[in-house]
Amino acid sequence: MTAVSPRLLEVDLEVERRQVNVAACFALEAGDRLAIFGTSGAGKTTILESIAGLTRLKRGAIRVDGQLVAGKVKGEPALQPRHRQVALVRQPTTLFPHLTVEQNVGYGVRHSSPREKVAELLERLGLTVLARARGAALSGGQRQRVALGRALASSFRVLLLDEPLSAVDVAARASLRQLTIEASADRGAAGILVTHDLTEAQAYSDRLGIFDSGQLLQMGGSLEVVLSPASRRVAELVGYGGFVRSELRTDRFYAIHPDRVLPGALFDRGVVLKGSVLSTRPYGARYECTVAERSGEQFTVHLDSPFVAGVECTITAIEPPLVEG
Amino acid sequence: MRTTAPAGNLASTGVVPGFPVAGRVAARTSTCLALAAALVIWLALLGPFAVLIQHLSFHSIRAALGPPGALDPLWVSLGASAIALGAMMAFGTPLAYLLARGRLPLARLVELGIMLPLMMPPLVIGLLLIFLIGPEGTLGNLLADIHLTGVNTFFALVVAEFYEAAPFYVLGAYAAFASVDPRIEQDATLLGDRPLQAFRRITLPLAAPGLATGLATAWARAMGAFGAVIIVAYYPRGLPNQIFIAFQEFGLQGALPFALLLVVAALPLPVLAYLWSARNRARVAGIETE
Numbered sequence: 001m002t003a004v005s006p007r008l009l010e011v012d013l014e015v016e017r018r019q020v021n022v023a024a025c026f027a028l029e030a031g032d033r034l035a036i037f038g039t040s041g042a043g044k045t046t047i048l049e050s051i052a053g054l055t056r057l058k059r060g061a062i063r064v065d066g067q068l069v070a071g072k073v074k075g076e077p078a079l080q081p082r083h084r085q086v087a088l089v090r091q092p093t094t095l096f097p098h099l100t101v102e103q104n105v106g107y108g109v110r111h112s113s114p115r116e117k118v119a120e121l122l123e124r125l126g127l128t129v130l131a132r133a134r135g136a137a138l139s140g141g142q143r144q145r146v147a148l149g150r151a152l153a154s155s156f157r158v159l160l161l162d163e164p165l166s167a168v169d170v171a172a173r174a175s176l177r178q179l180t181i182e183a184s185a186d187r188g189a190a191g192i193l194v195t196h197d198l199t200e201a202q203a204y205s206d207r208l209g210i211f212d213s214g215q216l217l218q219m220g221g222s223l224e225v226v227l228s229p230a231s232r233r234v235a236e237l238v239g240y241g242g243f244v245r246s247e248l249r250t251d252r253f254y255a256i257h258p259d260r261v262l263p264g265a266l267f268d269r270g271v272v273l274k275g276s277v278l279s280t281r282p283y284g285a286r287y288e289c290t291v292a293e294r295s296g297e298q299f300t301v302h303l304d305s306p307f308v309a310g311v312e313c314t315i316t317a318i319e320p321p322l323v324e325g
Numbered sequence: 326m327r328t329t330a331p332a333g334n335l336a337s338t339g340v341v342p343g344f345p346v347a348g349r350v351a352a353r354t355s356t357c358l359a360l361a362a363a364l365v366i367w368l369a370l371l372g373p374f375a376v377l378i379q380h381l382s383f384h385s386i387r388a389a390l391g392p393p394g395a396l397d398p399l400w401v402s403l404g405a406s407a408i409a410l411g412a413m414m415a416f417g418t419p420l421a422y423l424l425a426r427g428r429l430p431l432a433r434l435v436e437l438g439i440m441l442p443l444m445m446p447p448l449v450i451g452l453l454l455i456f457l458i459g460p461e462g463t464l465g466n467l468l469a470d471i472h473l474t475g476v477n478t479f480f481a482l483v484v485a486e487f488y489e490a491a492p493f494y495v496l497g498a499y500a501a502f503a504s505v506d507p508r509i510e511q512d513a514t515l516l517g518d519r520p521l522q523a524f525r526r527i528t529l530p531l532a533a534p535g536l537a538t539g540l541a542t543a544w545a546r547a548m549g550a551f552g553a554v555i556i557v558a559y560y561p562r563g564l565p566n567q568i569f570i571a572f573q574e575f576g577l578q579g580a581l582p583f584a585l586l587l588v589v590a591a592l593p594l595p596v597l598a599y600l601w602s603a604r605n606r607a608r609v610a611g612i613e614t615e
Binding site for chain 2: 054080087108
């Protein structure tokens with residue numbers, strides 16, 4: 001009989017918080033990346049701090065490479081923080097304020113040529129010119145780069161990211177995200193990103209978990225979860241803005257996503273809806289129109305050409321998922 | 326009624342559009358009042374120092390401090406205060422850290438215990454110390470077994486100074502440690518530090534300005550401790566006792582040279598600690614870079 005090798009990260013936790021109990025159960029293999037998406041205050045940060053072993057669990061256990069990191073198991077002491085090989089990037093960013101950018105990034109480097117490694121990382125983070133500056137002199141985005149660099153320079157097997165790029169310019173996010181993904185892959189590490197930005201979550205990982213009020217509501221492929229939400233709440237969280245009762249199954253509702261509609265009646269593409277346009281306004285390079293369906297349900301749609309407010313309109317919701325009331 | 330100047334006159338009047346003239350006058354008046362109040366307080370606090378310098382002459386200093394053994398109280402005070410300070414650091418630092426991190430049971434009770442010597446008159450502390458470490462006390466009997474006596478000895482002087490000054494250090498250190506975000510200590514341990522390493526590399530440097538201020542205050546208090554000291558350690562004679570005795574025997578002119586000596590001996594450390602703390606805080610705040 002062969003022994004079953006443990007997964008890189010095994011999470012089964014329940015944490016008691018003042019407002020809401022946080023619970024989650026999942027496992028990640030080496031090289032896996034998971035994005036946890038949810039609203040502010042849902043308990044996402046608690047999940048990360050628990051996995052890092054920084055929060056007392058009410059129940060359950062966290063294991064990295066089969067070794068206990070958090071939780072109480074008889075006869076099995078939890079690993080000391082320095083042996084956990086877990087890197088955590090927090091929100092708000094926590095730098096060592098008395099150290100320079102270079103010293104912050106190099107803090108956890110424990111190998112023979114730290115200076116070269118740090119210099120290379122600073123270069124890729126765009127921080128070379130700020131190497132001798134301290135945290136107080138940096139902008140929010142620069143602080144996040146330093147925190148990210150400090151985590152990436154350490155010897156981690158599990159990378160925990162709490163909104164790590166929220167203050168970084170949109171233009172720089174892609175390269176920093178790529179750097180993060182490469183660093184994880186080089187080490188065969190598992191990564192978890194928590195964010196309230198769905199596009200950021202999807203860009204980081206092809207696996208998405210939806211978290212709300214302390215519970216992991218749904219986990220699956222990052223597009224699959226958006227296209228097939230398991231519940232009305234998940235649908236609301238991933239951006240569905242309207243719910244129109246189904247004529248065939250009256251206990252169910254079609255969830256209307258603003259980006260998954262086309263003007264006109266296209267019966268072969270989805271469900272055709274008729275209503276009146278309440279308002280129209282620019283939305284980036286498109287238009288956002290608020291529509292009142294005949295049943296009275298209101299929802300917004302994003303279109304390339306605007307509807308005129310006050311007129312009747314017909315739209316097709318592309319393959320809308322059916323969710324319970 | 327218009328309360329702002331016309332836009333065309335902005336350059337000449339310096340008036341900001343939308344900022345009422347009455348408001349500006351009020352702001353200027355309160356600034357002047359605050360400056361005046363600050364000056365009064367500053368002069369009031371510095372007044373005694375100015376008087377001390379004014380009333381001292383080189384002749385009186387030489388007469389008081391010139392004879393052999395005249396500086397002995399200085400050495401006694403310096404030695405006792407240094408030992409008391411060492412004890413405060415050794416025992417007070419861990420206590421302050423544990424309090425700041427909420428790791429002590431009955432923390433409020435512990436805090437109260439620390440503050441008690443602050444709230445009690447020093448003379449009362451002195452009287453109680455006689456019961457505690459004097460030859461008649463239980464602890465005093467135990468001390469006698471190791472040849473220590475808690476009255477009129479150098480040891481008694483150290484203990485009295487410790488009681489008068491330790492709360493200042495512990496409370497200062499408590500505030501200093503509490504100002505360090507515990508999350509960055511956690512970050513350091515996740516990055517590979519042992520707890521003591523994280524304390525040395527992160528907590529201590531960040532708390533150092535506050536610790537230095539607490540230490541300096543405690544030093545000044547220990548050097549100047551008098552109320553408890555005069556009860557339990559009239560001998561060996563430290564500087565505050567010497568000032569009191571000189572005042573009784575020779576009057577004001579006889580006491581002033583020793584007062585100057587005490588100020589000169591006690592002040593440099595607090596002043597240096599204050600300057601260092603200010604510089605360090607400015608560096609961390611990014612006002613000054615390497």
